[in-house]
Amino acid sequence: MTFKAVLVGCGGMAKGWLRAVREIPALAGRIEIAGLVDVDEGAARALVDEFALPARTGSDLPAMLQAADADLLFDVVPPAARKPVVLAGLEHGCHVLSEKPMATSLQDARLLIQAAERAGRLHAVVQNRRFISGVRRIRAFLESQALGDLTGLHCDFFLGPHFGGFREEMDHPLLLDMAIHTFDAARFMAGKVPLAVYALETNPAGSWYAQGAAASAIFEFSDNVTFTYRGSWCAEGAPTSWEAAWRFTGTKGSLLWDGAESFEARVVASEGKFLNDLAPIDVPEAPEAAKTHGHASVIAEFLAAVEEGRRPETDGTDNIKSLAMVFAAIESAATHTRVEIRE
Ligand SMILES: NC(=O)c1ccc[n+]([C@@H]2O[C@H](COP(=O)([O-])OP(=O)(O)OC[C@H]3O[C@@H](n4cnc5c(N)ncnc54)[C@H](O)[C@@H]3O)[C@@H](O)[C@H]2O)c1
Structure with a gap:
């Protein structure tokens, strides 16, 4: 199955995600980047050009999730913007993979865990350095x-x-x-x-x-x-x-x-x-089997967990212990x- 993903937050780190999705054979064909969202839509358009992606661009996340019929949300916004972004993804029915840190307070992290449970979707965190x-x-x-x-x-x-x-x-x-x-x-x-x-x-x-x-x-x-x-x-x-x-x-x-x-x-x-x-x-x-590669490994583990109906290694319920x-x-x-x- 190919998952349709929307990526939000088209700054420096987003390029690392797109490179991982493009260059890692284990991910090839499993993810279609269907939409790119940034408060500055120009940043989204620049990534579409740089990576030659056949993706929509926009600045309204809920509208993009709808238009792209997204299964996955890749959240690469700065920490202070994370909470409403994750909630919008879960509300749409997406499994959400967020950049670290999971939240800017423990209360918010707990709230996101509860929201994922209510939505019956996964929310995991890119704690990529444990995968090196x-x-x-x-x-x-x-x-x-x-x-x-x-x-x-x-x-x-x-x-x-x-x-x-x-x-x-x-x-x-x-x-x-x-x-x-x-x-x-x-x-x-x-x-x-x-x-x-x-x-x-x-x-x-x-x-x-x-x-x-x-x-x-x-x-x-x-x-x-x-x-x-x-x-x-x-x-x-x-x-x-x-x-x-x-x-x-x-x-x-x-x-x-x-x-x-x-x-x-x-x-x-x-x-x-x-x-x-x-x-x-x-x-x-x-x-x-244990040789892993940062972002690509986290994304691959997240996809495997979605496909197998289990929690990934860096699921929010575990990541909150590091937070x-x-x-x-x-x-x-x-x-x-x-x-x-x-x-
Ligand atoms: N895992 C790692 O190794 C690693 C490395 C670098 C950064 N990061 C994380 O990645 C995240 C992003 O960092 P960055 O360096 O790419 O930051 P950045 O400032 O380069 O990019 C962030 C982008 O998000 C956009 N944005 C801000 N608020 C938004 C919102 N509400 N909706 C949509 N777009 C919004 C900004 O316009 C900007 O284009 C941070 O959480 C950071 O900690 C992780």
């Missing part, structure tokens, strides 16, 4: 107990991107627009439940963001596992990967991951000295207290 191969590889490695029991995961995220646009104006740009990926990846790789957080959010001297370009957070995960995060979006000079640079500690050893191609794991080889002897161990590549980490960190920073995570 390194993240899948580490989850499998930790699950294999190669490091023994996991005791901690610690990451640094330091970059200096000059986006312009909504990120430089919004509240909590690092925590809400970026750390959602890192927190979700931590939850996924650890396979643990986030329980509580202490956080500090700042806007460092020289920041080109209106607020909250940097944050540090200590999360308590289930099974006595600690996750620490140090991040900044206005740090020039020593950039980390967009996936962050990680240290995982277990009862038998540690793994360092640079967020790209370097995986270094060492475990205790012999005991009895002040500092035990260590030996390197392999971090096996993810099996072929809850973000809002708990924001609350902790604002109140200078430890905040429990109950989602």
